[in-house]
Amino acid sequence: MLNIPTRRERNGWLAFGSITILLLTLSSLELTHETLNIALASTSLINWQIVMSKWRLYLVSPVVAILFVLLICWSVRNRLDKGPKQAIRRWRLTKQLRKAILLARYETSITHQNVKYAILPEIKIYFDDKKMDSGQVWIRSSTRDNIRLAKAEISPDIKGYKLEQSYISEDGDWHIYYIYSVHLQIQPKFDSLIEYVSWALDGVNDYQLKFDNRLITDLSNIEIIGATRSGKTYALLGLLIQMVNKELDYELYFADPKNGDWKNYGNYIAQDKVATEDNDICDLIDRVHSKMLQRQQIMNRELKSKASADYRDFKLDPIILVFDEYPSWHDSMSDEQDKSSKEKFKTAQKQLKRISQMGSGSGVFMILVFQKIDAQTLSKSIQSNMLLKIVLGNADNQTYITAIDRKEDVPQFIFGQGQGIYKNERMVKPRLLGFPYLRFIDDFNDHDYKTPKDMFKKISN
Ligand SMILES: Nc1ncnc2c1ncn2[C@@H]1O[C@H](COP(=O)(O)OP(=O)(O)OP(=O)(O)O)[C@@H](O)[C@H]1O
Ligand SMILES: [Mg+2]
Known part of the structure; x- marks a missing residue:
């Protein structure tokens, strides 16, 4: 099951794959354009030269565009508006939880255009305050996962945090886990x-x-x-x-x-x-x-x-x-x-x-x-x-x-x-x-x- 990627993983691979190809192309051009230009000049058939300034623009712009889109998606998903520290913490915890859900085989899969994807439940993380000493993890429930999620012990998967309590949301759509930091000083x-x-x-x-x-x-x-x-x-x-x-x-x-x-x-x-x-x-x-x-x-x-x-x-x-x-x-x-x-x-x-x-x-x-x-x-x-x-x-x-x-x-x-x-x-x-x-x-x-x-x-x- 593990070899079934999630959509997010596939998109990640696509994005970073494209960036790698673009950058590899650029660096090989940087290394070879002079030699290539001489070779091109010596053949009178093609009257064309590689203008590096143009190629840099062609190749770097898509890289910047992809990175920009990735950054925007990441920021929205991890609530960068709440500050970079919180966003990074949220990203790290979500990643750990997604991995754990995948390993515990709580995911479902769909096949789209002959490719099979794992679908993970949506995860939201809220911190009570800036110190991030305690907060809530919301995991979207489904008929299939409902019972299993209710029993899930997420403590081992959220490094640095422990599970305090778990509930089902009022509308019944989410499993809510109250978490607190292992460094939490509730007792001042x-x-x-x-x-x-x-x-x-x-x-x-x-x-x-x-x-x-x-x-x-x-x-x-x-x-x-x-x-x-x-x-x-x-x-x-x-x-x-x-x-x-x-x-x-x-x-x-x-x-x-x-x-x-x-x-x-x-x-x-x-x-x-x-x-x-x-x-x-x-x-x-x-x-x-x-x-x-x-x-x-x-x-x-x-x-x-x-x-x-x-x-x-x-x-x-x-x-x-x-x-x-x-x-x-x-x-x-x-x-x-x-x-x-x-x-x-x-x-x-x-x-x-x-x-x-x-x-x-x-x-x-x-x-x-x-x-x-x-x-x-x-x-x-x-x-x-x-x-x-x-x-x-x-x-x-x-x-x-x-x-x-x-x-x-x-x-x-x-x-x-x-x-x-x-x-x-x-x-x-x-x-x-x-x-x-x-x-x-x-x-x-x-x-x-x-x-x-x-x-x-x-x-x-
Ligand atoms: N919040 C706390 N932080 C640190 N030490 C504490 C705290 N609460 C109690 N203690 C320590 O424990 C001791 C006993 O506490 P306390 O006398 O309040 O207990 P109690 O529950 O009222 O006991 P009893 O039933 O015998 O009356 C205190 O003298 C204090 O040294
Ligand atoms: Mg007493």
Whole structure:
């Protein structure tokens, strides 16, 4: 099969063959025209001489014309308008993929004027940005290739890149492969707080958060799951530093049933909005819930004069309930025998459910943190309103199934600290994510002149 050329190959051979013949003719004329002219002059029969300047024009012009056409075709195909570096990368990757498809015998062939040609599916490559660290490969599907392409593992054929996910396009015509560079630094590193803050605020509005070099999202209910020491608390720390540095005054509430880091961190930010005891956490949830109801009332009154709007149109500050180790509170409250505690727990759960369902319109959100998750820990209705799901580290099956439905969709990867996957409400399959490495944190622990409290001070610009 390999000896069947593709049309592009045939055209290439034709073009370069013609150029070679033209140039060979020219160089042999260059070498021999003087001798030939003398010979021609000595025969009185033909009164004709080779005028080299004319022949150079005759022979070089077609060469230039062919090269010009080739260049135009190449530039269009490889999107030279996006810059030469991208075009060359695109050309190289396409070539590797076409070769792989040919070798895997995914091609079809046609016979045209007694010559057999291999027909390869159309390939398009898009990069997410100038750095070309990630992008998409689109391969046109056909009835014949559909199943085979769906299973194709293109990683080995795209040198320097790995496959992250694959999809079928909405119209069903293309197989779309998300790829990322093996050098991709999704997880940035920062040596100083200022550096981190300026990265975090760059290209992000006041109602958005930046998670890594790729993921920026609007505020929403977020669920962070990961085994112990996978980097959950550290991830929250980074997000909180972003929040305190926004133009808006985020109103932050902290529930820390394990009496861990947030008791301290929360106190640095808002002393009166931190709870560690189970019953106090119920009260804290009640406060957040009341805030939401108040806002809804005000907004409803004003909405009568506006067609539709959310908290952003009213220029309201986001309110966020950060809940570290949610299952710890859930479990110990479920064990409570005391009637009033039971009542309190029931109310708190109802309130959490309402916040998850209706909070986002009025700017009230939750960030819940779990070591692992199953259907019992978090009610289905809350779970379905946690729009951004993040799983750090390599989690167990149950966690993946509860959080993102399918374990099979998780890209094969050994995750380091702060690394994992995310999936939001618009995605069918999860993608990779890496929370920044905040090297400066230790500075704030080790010195007298810098305390952890200083990390949460707004940096004025
Ligand atoms: N993004 C990251 N980059 C580099 N190192 C990290 C990152 N995230 C976490 N670490 C390292 O891992 C350690 C543990 O992280 P962290 O305390 O956030 O884990 P955790 O998931 O909250 O654990 P636990 O379940 O025990 O609370 C941190 O002290 C830090 O040294
Ligand atoms: Mg933690």
